[in-house]
Amino acid sequence: xxxxxxxxxxxxxxxxxxxxxxxxxxxxxxxxxxxxxxxxxxxxxxxxxxxxxxxxxxxxxxxxxxxxxxxxxxxxxxxxxxxxxxxxxxxxxxxxxxxxxxxxxxxxxxxxxxxxxxxxxxxxxxxxxxxxxxxxxxxxxxxxxxxxxxxxxxxxxxxxxxxxxxxxxxxxxxxxxxxxxxxxxxxxxxxxxxxxxxxxxxxxxxxxxxxxxxxxxxxxxxxxxxxxxxxxxxxxxxxxxxxxxxxxx
Numbered sequence: 001x002x003x004x005x006x007x008x009x010x011x012x013x014x015x016x017x018x019x020x021x022x023x024x025x026x027x028x029x030x031x032x033x034x035x036x037x038x039x040x041x042x043x044x045x046x047x048x049x050x051x052x053x054x055x056x057x058x059x060x061x062x063x064x065x066x067x068x069x070x071x072x073x074x075x076x077x078x079x080x081x082x083x084x085x086x087x088x089x090x091x092x093x094x095x096x097x098x099x100x101x102x103x104x105x106x107x108x109x110x111x112x113x114x115x116x117x118x119x120x121x122x123x124x125x126x127x128x129x130x131x132x133x134x135x136x137x138x139x140x141x142x143x144x145x146x147x148x149x150x151x152x153x154x155x156x157x158x159x160x161x162x163x164x165x166x167x168x169x170x171x172x173x174x175x176x177x178x179x180x181x182x183x184x185x186x187x188x189x190x191x192x193x194x195x196x197x198x199x200x201x202x203x204x205x206x207x208x209x210x211x212x213x214x215x216x217x218x219x220x221x222x223x224x225x226x227x228x229x230x231x232x233x234x235x236x237x238x239x240x241x242x243x244x245x246x247x248x249x
Contacts, residue, residue, distance in 0.1 A: 024090055
């Protein structure tokens with residue numbers, strides 16, 4: 001088996017596109033955000049990437065069908081704004097050589113589509129405040145992200161990025177293309193749906209696209225109700241301190 005990109009459908013952007021790459025990380029903020037984009041916008045899967053560098057396990061979907069781990073590439077068509085290419089996966093690639101090989105394959109595919117701008121979305125501990133942080137190779141665009149609710153990312157020794165994401169960002173910067181990094185500040189392995197919504201708001205306002213958040217709002221309400229019930233039960237005599245469990249990574 002070799003690393004290969006399988007094109008499922010021909011896709012030609014109507015204009016210069018935006019590429020969104022979701023990096024697997026703590027709290028799976030990016031993965032949840034990617035699912036919302038695919039479900040909310042007109043979307044089609046246009047390519048898949050397979051590689052011996054990916055985890056050597058079988059993935060079983062909700063219908064009981066097993067398949068190899070893969071990177072999925074979608075074309076998204078908002079009613080307003082640029083076409084979007086979404087790159088989604090749920091596993092990291094930690095080897096430098098492996099990450100460079102896979103990212104070069106994806107970069108060459110994107111080059112054929114016109115490259116566009118790259119937005120990488122990840123999550124991890126930054127300051128512990130639960131904010132959305134942003135960085136870019138363009139000062140003006142960084143200011144735009146701040147305008148829509150993000151904060152300028154402070155100096156971070158270890159960015160929450162694996163070798164594929166960092167290599168893809170490097171390829172874009174070498175090509176003098178706009179690159180944006182959005183980091184959701186979380187230390188919890190349990191998904192923070194409020195932070196997902198906050199990150200989604202920054203992204204959609206920045207890209208000038210509209211996304212239906214009805215389902216997300218319902219899930220946020222349900223999560224809050226569960227937390228309230230747990231807190232109430234733990235505050236009863238003999239049941240604990242009343243504090244929610246800690247999921248500090």
